[in-house]
Amino acid sequence: MNKRIKTKFGINLFQTIRRIIIALNAINKDNFEQYDLKEKIKIYKILTDKDNEKIIKFLSKFDEKEENRRRAELIIEKLGKTVEKKKVVSNNKLFNVFVGEKNFFIEKISKIKDVQGFLFCYQRKRKAKIEEAKVNYTIMKTKIRSYKEILEKSNISKLTTFHGQDNLDDEIDPNFIPEKTSLCPLQDNKKNWKLPQKVLSSDLENWEIIKWKKIENMNIFFDDNSPDIDNIRQGEFLGDCYFLSALGSLCHKNNYLRNIVHMVKSRQNKTIYSVKFNLNGKWKYVLIDNYFPFVTENDGKSNFCFGSSFKKELWVSLLEKAWAKINGCYARIGCGGKCYEAFDVLTGAYSELIKIRDINGDIKEILWNKLKDAKDNNYDICAGTRQLGLFESVGLISGHAYSVLDIYYFNYEGRKIKLIKLRNPWGEKEFNGQWSDNSLEWNDELRKLVNFEGVRDEGIFYMSFDDFIKYFSLVEILKIKSGYEIISSCKIKKTDAIKCQIIRFEINEEKKHLFINLYQKNPRIVRKNGTYFPEPVKSFIILAKEAGANKLSYIASISDTRVHLGLEATLDKGNYYIFCDVNYRFVYDEIYGYNITIYSQPSENEIKLENITNNFNGKKRAEILNSVIIDYFEKNQENDKKIINRK
Numbered sequence: 001m002n003k004r005i006k007t008k009f010g011i012n013l014f015q016t017i018r019r020i021i022i023a024l025n026a027i028n029k030d031n032f033e034q035y036d037l038k039e040k041i042k043i044y045k046i047l048t049d050k051d052n053e054k055i056i057k058f059l060s061k062f063d064e065k066e067e068n069r070r071r072a073e074l075i076i077e078k079l080g081k082t083v084e085k086k087k088v089v090s091n092n093k094l095f096n097v098f099v100g101e102k103n104f105f106i107e108k109i110s111k112i113k114d115v116q117g118f119l120f121c122y123q124r125k126r127k128a129k130i131e132e133a134k135v136n137y138t139i140m141k142t143k144i145r146s147y148k149e150i151l152e153k154s155n156i157s158k159l160t161t162f163h164g165q166d167n168l169d170d171e172i173d174p175n176f177i178p179e180k181t182s183l184c185p186l187q188d189n190k191k192n193w194k195l196p197q198k199v200l201s202s203d204l205e206n207w208e209i210i211k212w213k214k215i216e217n218m219n220i221f222f223d224d225n226s227p228d229i230d231n232i233r234q235g236e237f238l239g240d241c242y243f244l245s246a247l248g249s250l251c252h253k254n255n256y257l258r259n260i261v262h263m264v265k266s267r268q269n270k271t272i273y274s275v276k277f278n279l280n281g282k283w284k285y286v287l288i289d290n291y292f293p294f295v296t297e298n299d300g301k302s303n304f305c306f307g308s309s310f311k312k313e314l315w316v317s318l319l320e321k322a323w324a325k326i327n328g329c330y331a332r333i334g335c336g337g338k339c340y341e342a343f344d345v346l347t348g349a350y351s352e353l354i355k356i357r358d359i360n361g362d363i364k365e366i367l368w369n370k371l372k373d374a375k376d377n378n379y380d381i382c383a384g385t386r387q388l389g390l391f392e393s394v395g396l397i398s399g400h401a402y403s404v405l406d407i408y409y410f411n412y413e414g415r416k417i418k419l420i421k422l423r424n425p426w427g428e429k430e431f432n433g434q435w436s437d438n439s440l441e442w443n444d445e446l447r448k449l450v451n452f453e454g455v456r457d458e459g460i461f462y463m464s465f466d467d468f469i470k471y472f473s474l475v476e477i478l479k480i481k482s483g484y485e486i487i488s489s490c491k492i493k494k495t496d497a498i499k500c501q502i503i504r505f506e507i508n509e510e511k512k513h514l515f516i517n518l519y520q521k522n523p524r525i526v527r528k529n530g531t532y533f534p535e536p537v538k539s540f541i542i543l544a545k546e547a548g549a550n551k552l553s554y555i556a557s558i559s560d561t562r563v564h565l566g567l568e569a570t571l572d573k574g575n576y577y578i579f580c581d582v583n584y585r586f587v588y589d590e591i592y593g594y595n596i597t598i599y600s601q602p603s604e605n606e607i608k609l610e611n612i613t614n615n616f617n618g619k620k621r622a623e624i625l626n627s628v629i630i631d632y633f634e635k636n637q638e639n640d641k642k643i644i645n646r647k
Contacts, residue, residue: 162279162286162326163528171214171270171289176325178212178291184331196328198335207237210305213294215314220261220273222313227251227258229403230458232316234425235306237295238334241401242382243323244307244425246342247316248403249380249478260346261318273314275322278348281489281519281595286322293330306330310427319346328526339382339401339476340564341524349480349599350515350566356473367475368418368465374477375407383422384474395432395461396471401425404475405460408450419450420468424459435462479515479568486517486597490609494593498585500621503578503596504610507571514600514607516541518565518580521592533592536563539582543567544628546575552624554632566599578609579625 165175176182184204185194193204221227229248234241250256260276264287273288295305307320323345324330340351354367374381381404385391391398406421419435435441437455446452450462463471490503518541521533540559547553555576558567584591598607616624 160282160284162277162284165287166285168266168270168272168287168289170268171266171272172291173272173287173289173325176289176321178289182324182329183207183210183293184329193331196332196335199331200335203239203334204331205237210237210293210295212291213302215290215292216271218312218314220263220314220318221258222309222311226309226311226313227315229405229423230427230460231309231311231313232425233308233310233427235304235308237293238306238330239336240307240320240323240333241425242337242339242384243320243333243342244316245382245401245403245423246339246346246380246478247319248423248425249339249382250346250480253380253480256347257315257319261315261322273318275319277322277326277345278486279326279345279525280522281348281486281517281597283348283486286325288318288321288325292317292321326525328530328532332524336399337524338384338474340478340562343380343476343478343480344522344564347478347480348486348517348597349478349484350517350564350568352477352479352566353562354475354477356469356475364469367469370477371404371407371420371475372409377479377481380478380480382476382478383468383472384476385471386473391471394471395430395436397424397426397429402472406450410449412446412449418465419462420465421450421460421462424461427459428457430457430459430461431463431467433463433467435464435467437461479566481601483601484515484599485602487600487602488607488609489595489597490611492580492594492596492611494591496611496613497582497591497593499613499618500579500581500625501596501611502613502616502621502624503580504575504612505578505598505607506575507573507607508605509573509603511570511572512600512607513570514568514598516543516567516569516578517595517597517599518582519595519597520563520565520582521594522563534588536561537583537587539565539594540580541565541567542579542625542628543569544577544579544631545571546577552577552628552631554628554635557632577624577628579628 163175168174172178180186184199184207185196186192187194193201193207195201195204222231227247229251232244232248232251234244247257262274264272264274266272271290273290275286275288276283277286278284293305294302296302304317307316309316320333323342324333326345327333338353340353343349343351352370354370356367371381373379383402383404385396385398385400385402387399402422402424404420405423408417408419408421410417422431424430430436433439442452452462453460488505492501518539520536520539523533523535526532538559538561540557542557543555544552545555555571556567556569558565578596580596582592582594596609598609600607613621
């Protein structure tokens with residue numbers, strides 16, 4: 001037996017070296033987000049431990065001119081260790097380490113029977129030289145430093161859990177027990193439902209027959225093709241079409257949904273699940289056990305009674321259950337909602353709402369251009385039908401949310417054709433008007449142009465743009481962009497929220513595209529004491545740029561009564577100021593805090609939000625804001641003059 005070499009932590013030195021290399025390999029993979037929170041923290045600790053940094057430094061000093069045994073001895077000698085010198089056979093495996101300017105990986109790392117074989121690298125008959133084992137410590141150190149910065153920026157090491165619940169003692173979640181109370185609160189007699197606000201008794205029809213069932217031996221995702229929008233099925237007992245439509249719209253994003261739901265273990269080594277949600281502008285983990293609501297059908301089979309997949313997989317039910325948990329119960333998510341509410345928690349990105357009211361030629365063209373722009377930017381789109389009684393005859397559902405899958409526009413035989421492709425989250429019941437599956441408008445050539453997949457009742461259908469604006473009243477465009485994340489945030493405490501806030505930041509790049517987000521307290525999210533925040537109130541964001549001494553130039557602004565308000569802008573170098581306020585004090589007796597974040601592509605030039613409100617008294621703040629508003633009106637007058645001159 002070889003003598004065991006111990007570090008001060010009592011871990012075999014060579015095992016430690018192997019762990020370090022695997023950790024370095026992990027952070028350079030594109031799919032780093034597949035690791036759960038505990039694994040990320042473990043990797044972070046390995047790479048930032050001072051003793052491990054010493055080992056990395058000595059590993060980096062391998063010189064291909066020295067023999068492998070001597071290299072190992074030097075490392076151990078420098079660390080003040082000794083080792084019994086024995087010939088070590090490593091199963092004829094040669095393990096090479098390569099570090100490039102962009103990638104670090106280990107070749108043939110599997111099947112190591114003796115970790116010491118990694119250092120000595122002996123073959124059975126002769127010593128093996130490590131070719132191309134040039135390790136640049138400077139590059140490696142830079143990678144570790146940049147990794148630490150990424151961790152700090154994305155707050156991975158500081159991610160919190162919903163209501164501080166960082167694990168479960170057993171396989172049952174005590175904060176969302178698989179009982180009737182998690183379906184809907186009960187009255188004092190423990191028999192009748194205690195209906196939450198906005199929930200009607202008709203919403204809970206036949207809920208008495210729902211039973212909870214433990215799910216075992218079922219994967220989160222069925223195969224590598226999951227998640228697939230075609231597999232989403234809305235249950236008959238719950239009206240959360242807005243949430244499932246949002247899920248469907250996100251399915252085509254490269255493994256996005258795979259990166260927010262994971263299987264983990266409880267303290268008793270039982271299977272539980274973790275879902276990452278953006279709550280009030282902060283990423284938090286929501287823990288879920290493996291009990292789900294079921295109902296027994298007439299044929300005796302037991303099926304999921306709420307959202308699920310047509311395949312044997314859990315991702316739809318898990319995400320829906322996490323949404324129900326943060327809402328307090330399933331009943332609160334089934335009383336209707338908007339897709340942007342789901343987009344907010346699933347992505348943290350801003351959603352633009354377009355209300356289709358009186359449509360004239362100009363507004364119709366503006367809406368079509370927004371849809372085309374969304375398609376060109378790979379944004380996700382959902383749409384809601386009008387609350388009218390004419391839908392049954394055309395196969396649509398009144399007041400229902402649909403996923404917009406694609407938009408087509410082309411000329412055919414002298415006609416300009418504009419088509420919308422949609423999906424019903426029920427997985428069935430389709431539009432039967434013009435351009436529906438059996439419509440006479442179709443021919444083989446047109447089917448090829450839009451990748452028509454044949455006549456099937458799977459909830460997917462086409463309709464003309466004219467019919468779309470006739471039957472739909474709302475369009476929601478999720479402006480999520482690949483590589484974007486929350487890169488900076490500023491918390492406005494309730495004690496400060498009584499006045500307009502001034503937040504400063506600097507852009508050090510030639511051009512920077514970003515979104516400025518304001519998050520009010522979400523009235524859907526249950527608080528620790530079982531209560532809820534009030535409905536959102538009017539809020540605004542005004543963006544201005546420093547344009548000289550004591551002068552600010554208006555850039556853009558937005559105002560609305562929404563939980564999540566967002567302002568999109570492309571900015572050049574300079575100093576910028578955000579003016580924001582939430583009108584809690586004019587509506588409610590209590591004041592609540594809110595969060596400001598910047599959603600953009602991370603870069604070396606960090607953007608820091610600095611709250612400078614208290615640098616000015618009330619009079620000075622009013623003067624600064626008034627100067628921006630005056631600049632806004634002056635610019636608008638110039639634009640009006642240009643329009644008049646054109647006419």
